[in-house]
Amino acid sequence: MSCRFFKSILWVVTLFITFGLNAQFTIKGRVTDASNGDPIPFASVGLKGLPYGTNTNFDGFFELKAKSLSDSLFVSFVGYKKRVKSVARIASQTIDFQLESAQKALEEVIVYSGENPAHKIIKKLLAHKSKNDRAKLDAFEYDSYSKIELDVDNISEKFREKKFMKEVESSIRKFQKIAGEDGKLVIPTYISETISKFYFLNSPNRKKEDILKTNIKGVGVQDGGFVSQLLGGNLFANYNFYSNFVPFFGKDFASPIGETWKSNYRYFIGDTVKVDNHTCYQIDYEPKNSMDLLFNGQIWVDTTSFALVQIDATVGKEANLNFIDKIKISQELEETKEGAWLPAKTRFMIDVEELTKNSAGMLLKIFVSNKNFVVNKPHETGFYDLMSEVKEDAREPDPEFWKYARHESLSTQDYEAFALVDSVKNLPTVKTYVEIAELILSGYKKFNDIEVGPYISSFAINKVEGARFRVGFRTNAKFDKNWILRGNVGFGTKDLIPKYQLEVNYLFSKKKWTIGGIKHSYDIERVGLTPELIGDNRLFYAFTRWGAFSGAFFRRSSEIFFNSELVKGFSINTSMATRSFDPLFRFHYRIQPELGLASPVKDNLNETFLTIQARYAKNETFIMNGNERITLATKRIPVLTLTYQQGFKDLFGGDFNYQKWTFKAYQTFNFGKIGHSDYTFSAGYTPSTLPAPLLFPHLGNETFFFVRSAFSTMNYFEFVSDKYASIQINHNFEGLFFNRIPLIKKLKWRFIASANAVVGSQTSSNQELMKDVNNPLRSKFLENYAFDSLDPNKPFVEAGYGIDNIFKLFRVQAFHRLTYLDRPNVSAFRLMASINFSF
Incomplete structure (x- = not known):
């Protein structure tokens, strides 16, 4: 009995000594950022006072093995406050850490001789x-x-x-x-x-x-x-x-x-x-x-x-x-x-x-x-x-x-x-x-498979229409994956004339992005401020619907189109369209300009034309939004667009045979600390004799809102060309200047600069087409906006500068008109503002 008892004691002692010599404690856990739960990789983990430590992995996990334990475990990492937690004296345990940001910069190490080893x-x-x-x-x-x-x-x-x-x-x-x-x-x-x-x-x-x-x-x-x-x-x-x-x-x-x-x-x-x-x-x-x-x-x-x-x-x-x-x-x-x-x-x-x-x-x-x-x-x-x-x-x-x-x-x-x-x-x-949130971001209110909007264009007040009301809609992918319907109806309380638009599209292929459709509309527009000139700036277009509404005309338009991306980045867009031009101001042009003042005149026009547009945007990427696609732009490579138009006389009531060529290039640049720039180069030419509205009206801006594609000190309809070349350059210096000025740098302002120039002209035949047609009863519209020609030897030039990111939302920019200062009713200086949401 005693022998068996001593053997048991000896076995227990031996086991205890063996366990003591080979004991291993394991501590597991995860280290995360206390503010967002994000894992902190490669944080240092160690037992206080003992030579046992490890690092967290990419996902913030750690596993520390030690032969002995102290009373606490610490975690430290650059940019975070050090944390210490108590340790239980058990073989295996889990201890998680959440570290708070220390907001402390690294201490600079001065190397007195030789190169910094880093x-x-x-x-x-x-x-x-x-x-x-x-x-x-x-x-x-x-x-x-x-x-x-x-x-x-x-x-x-x-x-x-x-x-x-x-x-x-x-x-x-x-x-x-x-x-x-x-x-x-x-x-x-x-x-x-x-x-x-x-x-x-x-x-x-x-x-x-x-x-x-x-x-x-x-x-x-x-x-x-x-x-x-x-x-x-x-x-x-x-x-x-x-x-x-x-x-x-x-x-x-x-x-x-x-x-x-x-x-x-x-x-x-x-x-x-x-x-x-x-x-x-x-x-x-x-x-x-x-x-x-x-x-x-x-x-x-x-x-x-x-x-x-x-x-x-x-x-x-x-x-x-x-x-x-x-x-x-x-x-x-x-x-x-x-x-x-x-x-x-x-x-x-x-x-x-x-x-x-x-x-x-x-x-x-x-x-x-x-x-x-x-x-x-x-x-x-x-x-x-x-x-x-x-x-x-x-x-x-x-x-x-x-x-x-x-x-x-x-x-x-x-x-x-x-x-x-x-x-x-x-x-x-x-x-x-x-x-x-969806309404603010998209401008449309969703009702299952139909969306109503855009609400920014739903109401306006102007002298021609009075109070203008409009309701628009579009279908989404829930309605049909291939068929897309869009349209709107509107009227003014003063003119009581209904306006409308209907468009039916069919998406043939998402992979090659091939889409075709037809559309018809009847609405009131303004010379030089039509959707095709303004582009995708819906805010500016909606704002031009307000106020005096000078240069207004009714337009009836019908179009059939087909667009396809033949290869990645290169697309061909084709369309056949008819448009009418019925001005609400006194407007005439000579039908036989060679007869001078004896020529019969006409106060409206119709055009039928074919458009072929080639667009090249290397490395442009898109994401699909149902049956629409949204561009993610290109990586600072020029987006090139070449457009050809051919007008046909007597086809569907067309009044003119003509040809028009337009070229456009847009690109952004990065200059590192100096900031980033973008430019838009555009050129157009028509060898045909046409009334001014069918030439190239240069986009002016008489509002207080900055619009990138417009000339900020040029009036509406001020200049028209039959051949031109223009360049518009914008540069944002980011925080290059203001980041280095005490107190002001906290505002996070950004200095911006712009320069715009256009050179163009009209042939004598185009000038004669409308010259003195309206005398002796020259309208007030033509007194202020005579579709004048630029001097081919004198470009229109303006320069601007300003501050972006005011209250994180606003941009204020001043523009100086540097040429054509002797013209009536022009401003040599304009101060403009805009809402510019950016990070």
């Missing part, structure tokens, strides 16, 4: 760029998983007292508990998951994303069409920091590893760190001027290949941006067999500030995971024509599919977020907010 590494990184940059690849493709979440954050106490907040209070409390004891309250309003296949072709530059499966829950999400185009995160968050600039919001942020790295940033070398079996240099960087469009953060560079392995890039509230508290991009790259590195994981976060003191902010988070890379196996060029394509069964619910399709499992907080979205989206108050 600079040496950056130089080697750039020297190896040709090998490591994905731009060297002819093509690549991969499988992708994207998750996009839109939250309400920065919620004030007054906002929490709102009725709809009270209605979801229980769900919010549950979600807030899961977020952690230090996390701030956020309310998810939209979450989407996407499985897709992404393709990229280098030359010609093409990209495509096939949406294979989607899982969407969101407030106001009614149709997968437009929303689905935004689901594939690779189209919007596939950043390449090897490029000199990283673009978003229409602005370019200088890359910390671009050519301007040394002039824009300060660098500080840290310890070497293991990143997915790559030993890396860690380098912290910060902008030399925090208000410039620059990042701060960290980069990790492989010590052998000098490739960029991971980058964290943050834009703070100090930068000259509007409505933004913070932008953060985290990207982890993976080496391919060709040597170039592709993005394996990307996190993109935008924290939008609250617009008023008692409102709330918005938080957009995008996570993209890519795998199964295939490089340098391009498809034929036509394969890439449709930028984003949603498969037929992509939106069909399939819970079993998502269990295995995700590249990583959803967290408990993710599942609660999905449930909370379902609670919020069906509240009547929330639905009302969504409808108001």
Whole structure:
């Protein structure tokens, strides 16, 4: 008995000694940003007072193993306050951390002799760029998983007292508990998951994303069409920091590893760190001027290949941006067999500030995971024509599919977020907010498959029509995927003449974007201010409907058209149209100008004409909105348009045979710190003899609103040409000047400058066509607006300057007229304003 007892004691002692010698404690957890829940990669985690530590991975997770424990665990990371939590003396435990921003700049290290060691590494990184940059690849493709979440954050106490907040209070409390004891309250309003296949072709530059499966829950999400185009995160968050600039919001942020790295940033070398079996240099960087469009953060560079392995890039509230508290991009790259590195994981976060003191902010988070890379196996060029394509069964619910399709499992907080979205989206108050937002953004009110608007054109008051009322509509993809109907009806309380328009389109192909249709309208217009001259500026066009309404005429128009994108970026638009011109002012032109004053005259005109337009926009990309497409513009490559018109006399009542040629080029430029510019060059020529309204009326602007396409100090109908060339240049210096002026820099103003010029003329035959026709009863209209010709040796020139971003919304610009100052009823100086919403 005693022997057995001693053997048991000996076994227990031996086990205790063995366990003591080989004991291992495990602590797991996740480190996130307290303000938005975003994971913090490569934060330092360690036991206080003991030599045991680790780093978080790309998703913020850590696992620390130690042979002994202290009483506390700490987490630290540059730009955040250090956190310490107590540790239980158990074998395995989970401890999560939420870190608060420290808003503290790096301390500058002064190197007294030799070169900053961080600079040496950056130089080697750039020297190896040709090998490591994905731009060297002819093509690549991969499988992708994207998750996009839109939250309400920065919620004030007054906002929490709102009725709809009270209605979801229980769900919010549950979600807030899961977020952690230090996390701030956020309310998810939209979450989407996407499985897709992404393709990229280098030359010609093409990209495509096939949406294979989607899982969407969101407030106001009614149709997968437009929303689905935004689901594939690779189209919007596939950043390449090897490029000199990283673009978003229409602005370019200088890359910390671009050519301007040394002039824009300060660098500080840290310890070497293991990143997915790559030993890396860690380098912290910060902008030399925090208000410039620059990042701060960290980069990790492989010590052998000098490739960029991971980058964290943050834009703070100090930068000259509007409505933004913070932008953060985290990207982890993976080496391919060709040597170039592709993005394996990307996190993109935008924290939008609250617009008023008692409102709330918005938080957009995008996570993209890519795998199964295939490089340098391009498809034929036509394969890439449709930028984003949603498969037929992509939106069909399939819970079993998502269990295995995700590249990583959803967290408990993710599942609660999905449930909370379902609670919020069906509240009547929330639905009302969504409808108001849609009305403001699109101008249309949706009624299932028909949309009514645009409301900006629904009412006006002018001297010709009195109070003008108009109701318009358009159908969307719910009505029909191919047939599109548009129209409007209106009348004025003074003239009581009904106006109308009806258009029927058929979409033959989305891939080649081939569409045809017919339209007919009868409405009142103004000479030189017609829709074809003003373009897409609906606000300016609606405003010209108000006031004195000089130069008014009735126009009856019928048109049949067919447009097709023959190859990517190159489209042909053709149309056959008839138009009438019945002026409401005294207007005549000579039918036989060779007879001089003896010529018979006519006070209206009709034209029948064929239009052929070729448009080339290299690398232009689009997203589909049901049966419409929206351009995402080009990458600073000229958009070229060549238009030819042929008029036919006696065909459908046409009064003239004529030919007209028009050429237009538009392009934007980036000049780094100096800002960005755009120009519009236009030229036109007609060898035909025509009344002035059928020539090229130059677009003037007598309003107080700045319009980019108009000449700001030129009157309406002041000049008309039969051949001309014009250039309009605008430059925004961003914060180049004001960012460096104390006190003023806090206003985030931006200096802007403009220069416009046009040279043109009319042939003598065109001038004789209308010369002295209306004497001796010359109308008041023609006294002020005689469709005069420019002097071919004297261009019309104006220059402007001003301040943009006043109160984050307004632009004020002064324009000086530099030539043709001796003309009656002209202003040598005009002060103009506009609403300019930009980040």
